[in-house]
Amino acid sequence: xxxxxxxxxxxxxxxxxLLLAVLAGTLGCWIVLRGLAFPAHAAxxxxxxxxxLADGLGFAAPLGGFxxxxxxxxxxxxxxxxxxxxxxxxxxxxxxxALAAGIVLASDVFHSAASVESLLFGSLLAIGPxxxxxxxxxxxxxxxxxxxxxVRWLAAGxxxxxxxxxxxxxxxxxxxxxxxxxxxxxxxxxxVGALLATALLVVPAATTRLxxxxxxxxxxxxxxxxxAEGTFGVWLAVKLNAPPGATIAVxxxxxxxxxxxxxxxxxxxxxxxx
Amino acid sequence: MTALLDAAGLAVGYGGPPVLTDVSFRLEPGERVAxxxxxxxGKTTLFRALLGELRPSAGxxxxxxxxxxxxxxxxxRLDFPVSALDVALMGTIPGRPWWRRPSRAxxxxxxxxxxRVDLADRAERTYGELSGGQRQRxxxxxxxxxQARVLLLDExxxxxxATSAARLExxxxxxxxxxxxxxxxxxxxxxxxxxDRVLCVNGRQVAFGEPAAVLTPEALAATYGGAIVTLPGRxxxxxxxxxxxxxxxxxxxxx
Numbered sequence: 143x144x145x146x147x148x149x150x151x152x153x154x155x156x157x158x159x160l161l162l163a164v165l166a167g168t169l170g171c172w173i174v175l176r177g178l179a180f181p182a183h184a185a186x187x188x189x190x191x192x193x194x195l196a197d198g199l200g201f202a203a204p205l206g207g208f209x210x211x212x213x214x215x216x217x218x219x220x221x222x223x224x225x226x227x228x229x230x231x232x233x234x235x236x237x238x239x240a241l242a243a244g245i246v247l248a249s250d251v252f253h254s255a256a257s258v259e260s261l262l263f264g265s266l267l268a269i270g271p272x273x274x275x276x277x278x279x280x281x282x283x284x285x286x287x288x289x290x291x292x293v294r295w296l297a298a299g300x301x302x303x304x305x306x307x308x309x310x311x312x313x314x315x316x317x318x319x320x321x322x323x324x325x326x327x328x329x330x331x332x333x334v335g336a337l338l339a340t341a342l343l344v345v346p347a348a349t350t351r352l353x354x355x356x357x358x359x360x361x362x363x364x365x366x367x368x369x370a371e372g373t374f375g376v377w378l379a380v381k382l383n384a385p386p387g388a389t390i391a392v393x394x395x396x397x398x399x400x401x402x403x404x405x406x407x408x409x410x411x412x413x414x415x416x
Numbered sequence: 417m418t419a420l421l422d423a424a425g426l427a428v429g430y431g432g433p434p435v436l437t438d439v440s441f442r443l444e445p446g447e448r449v450a451x452x453x454x455x456x457x458g459k460t461t462l463f464r465a466l467l468g469e470l471r472p473s474a475g476x477x478x479x480x481x482x483x484x485x486x487x488x489x490x491x492x493r494l495d496f497p498v499s500a501l502d503v504a505l506m507g508t509i510p511g512r513p514w515w516r517r518p519s520r521a522x523x524x525x526x527x528x529x530x531x532r533v534d535l536a537d538r539a540e541r542t543y544g545e546l547s548g549g550q551r552q553r554x555x556x557x558x559x560x561x562x563q564a565r566v567l568l569l570d571e572x573x574x575x576x577x578a579t580s581a582a583r584l585e586x587x588x589x590x591x592x593x594x595x596x597x598x599x600x601x602x603x604x605x606x607x608x609x610x611x612d613r614v615l616c617v618n619g620r621q622v623a624f625g626e627p628a629a630v631l632t633p634e635a636l637a638a639t640y641g642g643a644i645v646t647l648p649g650r651x652x653x654x655x656x657x658x659x660x661x662x663x664x665x666x667x668x669x670x671x
Contacts (some may be wrong), residue, residue, distance in 0.1 A: 165422075175496070299504040301492040307467045307485040308562070315659035328595050351514050355542045 146380035155333075155386065159204035159372035162330055162342055167365030169284045169326045170347030171357065176299045178323055178343045180230060180390045181218045184237040186327035186339030188214035191244035193261050193331070198252030204276055210240070211324035219320040235331055244336075264335035264387030266376065273332040280329035284322055291315045296357065333372075334387040340367060341391035349398040352405050371397060390402075418480050419444055419467045420566050420597040421466065425475035428458075428465040434456045434473050436461045438620045441613075443566065443597040448588060448610035450627075451601045453617040454640050462617060463568045468598075481565025481597075484558075487550040488570050494544035504529050507561030529557035533587060549580025553587065567595045571628040573604065605631060 146152050173182050189207035214236060236402025248258045260268070277302035294315045298305045324342075328343045346368040347360075354360030375390030382389070419442040421652075426439035427478045436458030443449060466483045484507070492503075499506035501581040507529070518526075530539050538546060543554060550564045552572050559567050569588075573581050585607070592598050600611070608614050614630040616622040616639040623635040 290517070293506070293509065293518060294514065296496075296498065296502070297509060299493065300496050300498060300503070300506070301487060303491060304485060304487050305506075306469055307464075307487075308506060311469075312514070316515065322630075356499065356502075357497050360497055 144377075146377055149380070151267050151269070152376060152380055154274070156267045158266070158269045158274055158277055158333055159376060159390075160332055160369050161274065163328060163346075163365050163369035163372055165277065165326055166342040166346060167279040167362050167363075167368050168281075168288050169214050169322055170343050170364055170368070171351075171361045172288070172319060173323060173326075173344055174347040174351055174403055175357075176295065176319065178319075179348070180233055181215065181240045181320075181342065181343050182323050182327060182343050183325050183340045184218070184233045184240075185211040186331065186336045186343075187237045188240040188255075189324075189328050189331060190261055190336040191247055191277045191338075194244045194247045194252065194254065194258075195280050196358065197254055197257060198247065200265060204272070204331075207328040207331060208324060211327050212321060213239070215320040215324040219317060224408050241336075251310045260335070262333070262337045264331065264333050264338060265347055266333045266379075266386040266390075268330060276329050280325050286328065287318060287322055291318065292357065295319060334390060338387050338391045339389070342372075345391075345394040345398055346371060349394070349401050352401050367397070420479065421483075422478040423475065424477075426465065426472050426477055427474035428461050428470050428472050430461075430470070436465075436617060436619060436621075437474075439475070439617070440621065441507040441601065441615055441624045443613075445565070445595040446592050447613055448592050448598045448600065448611040449613040450611050450614045451617065452603070452605075452608060452636075452639055453601075455624075457618040457639070458620075459617060460473045460570065463570065463599070463601070466566070466568060479566070481609060482562060483566040483568055484560075484562045484564030486552070486555045486559050486567055486572060488572075488574060489548060490575075492543070492551075492555075496544065498543050499540050500530060500535060500543055500546065500550075500557075501526055502504050503543050503554050504539075504557040504561055507558040510562055519571060525561050525564055526557070529560040530554070532560055534583075547580065549576050549584060552576070552580075552584060556587065556591075560591075564596070566599065568593065569598065569600045569601070571601050573602065573607070595649055605636075 147156065173179055189211040192206035192208070192210025193203050196203045210356050218229060218233055221232065244261070245258065248254050294310055297308060298310055298316060326343055327339050336339050349365045350360055350363040350367055354363060371394050372390055373395050376386050378384070378393070379386035379389040421441075421443035423439050423441055427434040427437040428439075439462065451459050451462065456486070461470065463485060465472055465477065466479070466521050467485055468483075490622045504526035505518055505522060508518055508525060527536070527539060530536055533556050535550060535553055535557065538550060543551060546554065556567065573586060576584065588598050588600070597616075602608060609631060610638045611627065613625065614627050615624045616630060616635055618639050618641070622638045
């Protein structure tokens with residue numbers, strides 16, 4: 143039953159996923175709370191051409207990915223902060239452009255089309271020490287930033303105008319949140335790829351949001367859920383010989399659907415009982 | 417006695433031509449001042465200037481105490497995972513550098529402020545689950561946590577039932593009694609009549625003074641333009657003045 147976990151590469155995948163669960167559980171709650179799910183998805187997509195460039199030009203892949211994701215996240219953040227109409231449309235445009243640019247670069251410029259699939263959907267069973275180091279660093283940075291800036295992120299999301307009146311006028315905390323979204327998006331790429339990043343960064347937090355009414359318990363529940371979904375996903379992927387990133391994404395989506403359906407039906411059940 | 421606020425010839429805007437001019441008034445400790453004006457008439461702009469968010473383009477503004485805003489409760493996110501205590505605790509943010517977390521003293525101050533507004537037993541409740549009147553008092557607690565001597569309330573009675581409104585009005589009287597100054601944006605002339613001063617704005621200051629002196633048909637007509645009508649009095653009563661429901665078209669940039 144548990145024999146997949148005796149394989150060294152599965153163990154490495156598991157360690158990576160547990161680290162990413164800490165990162166995604168903590169950061170994911172801020173992403174959901176501040177309405178950054180779509181920008182987070184697009185930041186991961188924006189990282190894709192950066193990864194292809196890094197691969198082709200021979201520099202560190204996370205650097206290329208992070209550079210591209212950061213550029214995108216800050217641009218979107220500035221537009222959103224100015225409340226420009228249609229910044230979500232622009233986000234969608236950049237998302238498509240980034241994917242197209244990545245594919246063209248990979249197939250026609252660097253002829254590295256073989257690696258496209260692992261960049262887009264992750265390569266969880268080929269995790270290296272560099273991936274684990276990136277996950278540790280990203281998780282620690284997100285935890286530290288949450289500890290220091292959580293109150294401000296909360297106040298700014300609760301009522302932006304009142305937060306300004308309170309003196310939360312520096313754009314720095316919110317800019318840092320966007321930087322962390324870019325960092326988080328790049329950190330999960332090795333596990334679930336550019337297209338499935340939200341399976342870790344958004345879906346678990348959105349699921350636990352349905353029954354959480356305080357931030358810290360919500361974050362703890364999200365870390366636990368992301369860890370459980372990841373562990374089950376790796377086990378199932380090895381058992382079924384399925385791609386692990388996609389397996390985890392399917393499980394996360396199914397759990398969300400079940401919980402949401404349960405929440406929708408629950409009030410009716412209590413009404414019927416009353 | 418030093419005035420809490422002293423504005424002289426104040427003009428405020430958003431970079432372009434000022435949207436509010438000629439504002440000259442004093443707020444003394446213990447006074448409740450009704451701020452009347454049509455939507456888009458500059459009430460919010462005035463508050464933002466008093467909070468230091470907008471720099472006056474002309475005139476002077478002297479404040480001898482901290483101003484804190486009490487916004488309308490619908491402006492905040494009711495689905496947010498925060499307790500009443502969390503919201504009151506947001507009032508401690510201005511008092512510390514960004515890298516400092518709320519201290520034990522901050523928490524004690526937030527709890528004391530909730531107790532002051534009679535919500536000590538609701539401190540751990542989710543903000544969105546409180547009633548409208550309770551939410552308004554949580555936001556007042558958040559202002560008290562900032563050790564504000566001047567409270568700026570934006571139409572705080574909107575949507576409250578009679579009991580909650582009476583309770584809020586009593587609380588505002590108590591806060592004024594403690595030597596605070598209270599500016600209340602409102603559309604309710606009857607309330608304005610009960611307070612100490614009335615400030616009428618409509619792009620400029622129309623009038624300022626005691627209610628009996630300010631709430632004249634001429635001043636109200638200048639404040640609300642054509643949106644005010646005079647109804648014939650019932651029986652032997654004096655004619656009644658009624659403000660027509662404000663039109664929700666916005667002037668100028670987002671308020």
